Amino acid sequence: MTAPAPAPAETPAEAPVPAAAPRRGAGRPPGARAWRTRVSAVLTAATVLAALLVPAVFPLDQQAVDLAAKLRPPSWEHPFGTDELGRDLLLRCVHGLRVSLLVGVVAALVATVVGIAVGGLAGALGGRTDRLVMRVVDVFASVPHLLLGIFVVAMFRPGVWPVIASVGLTHWLSTARIVRAETHSLRSRPYVDAAISGGASRWRVAVRHLLPGVLPQAGLAAVLMVPHAIWHESALSFLGLGIPAHQASLGTMAEAARGSLLAGAWWPALWPGLFIVVPTLAIAGLAGAWRERINPRVRSELTL
Template sequence: MRPETTTPMETAAPDLIHTSAAAGRSGRRSVRIAAATLALLGLAVIVVPLVARVDERLVDLGSALLPPSPAHPFGTDEMGRDVLLRSVYGLRVSLLVGLVAAAVSVVIGGLVGVIAGAAGGIVDRLLMRVVDGVNSLPHLLLGIFIVALFAPSVWAVIISVGVTHWTTAARIVRSEVLSLRGRPYIDAAINGGSSRMRIIRRHFVPALIPHLGLAAVLMVPHAIWHETALSFLGLGLPPHLASLGNMINDGQRSLLTGAWWPSVFPGLFILIPTLAVAVLAQYWRDRTSPRWRSELNL
């Protein structure tokens, strides 16, 4: 009898399975940590302003630049204001800007993408040239130009981000619509006499909702960074409003005296939710678009 032999693939199979299982457990743990982090930050944004007994705009020069302590866990800034309280208020404003701006971008981009993909021909080419033209402009510079047309306010920043970041959603929706147009059930609906609007409403929109949701989730941290950059440059929110960008800008002067907390903690309030959203968005993409996943994670 011939001795049994094993191929390299068979020998490596248990290792691949073990690696895949370990990667799956690590991924689920990361998702749970990210979800818990966002839930905790969201709870803080809602609860802290309700229970806080101190106005975040209250100036107390006698308590300026106090280091972190039980009374002020994140310390105080150069005006004696509590950094933790102002960071929570700043995060609330940033989340508001991010969510609304992401919704505006997805609505504009979704409409443009659906029209371009469904109409085709010259309409498609014209709209895609508009998308290319907007993409060729630096978004931050274009955002600065738009914000300069208005008085500093939350809505000026939302309009700036929404108008300059819709092109990504437009490209995603257009490519998905072009893919759907070649499906047999779309041809059957056309041959059955369905109008273009009915096809868009009954077939395109349900298939596009997961992709639009993912685009909106990915847009939120990008919008937060955009708002922070505008506020850091002094072009976003008014100085009297708590903004993470304003706080980091103000904290620069304190760094020269060795006070690191007025700028480091607001920076963490930007970085941590951004990373958490990125982890959840990656998980969402893997669940809604399995073709993007590695075979080891299937």
């Protein structure tokens, strides 16, 4: 057996290709997708930067109550206006965003880790373990998330961590299902057979050959879960069960704005609403771009 063909000395003397015509597949033009990805990336980056930098650059007290200036409409002094206690809404929105992002990201991480562990265990072991674990998942999934979440927060004193636990512990089910299905399909691939035949232990097959194949899907599920978790946190806080009312969170602000709306002030409701919707859409848009990278055949619309 000789070595492969030697490397080329220079570029081949190829015939020039005349009238080169690009040909495109069907579907949405790639330009539109790139545009969506770019807008999503900019909005996500802006959100994260605002949450990180604004409180550091403007160390103003978002809790500063100024009853003389309550329910002021947007102005130069208060670009977003003030709430019913005269607190600056811009500052409070940014602080609320911090809480919501923290809850969203950490809860999504918790849910993903739990989901990978449970789904991976069921998928890799198969048989009776698999059936048992997945029935438990079905039972959990049959209870509405919010109800389950309320049950979890009710066991603790109000605060950020119970909310994270509540969201994380109710959202791992879909990840577990995805990971389990993916593991199942990977497990019957010949390359797993080849690894077993090559002496690989159960643990090595799971960690070196199955887990890396599952991670992109699980990672995508995690990103898609961040907006979910933000919504969930807002919902809990809106119901008065999540973040304590004095602490700014997008949910508590929306809740407080209900009374103001009746008083004819629209701005205390608008900003928290926008701050919930825009970042979640942006993150979902990024996740959609990621999904198309993993699996280019899926040209799905973004789903929340």
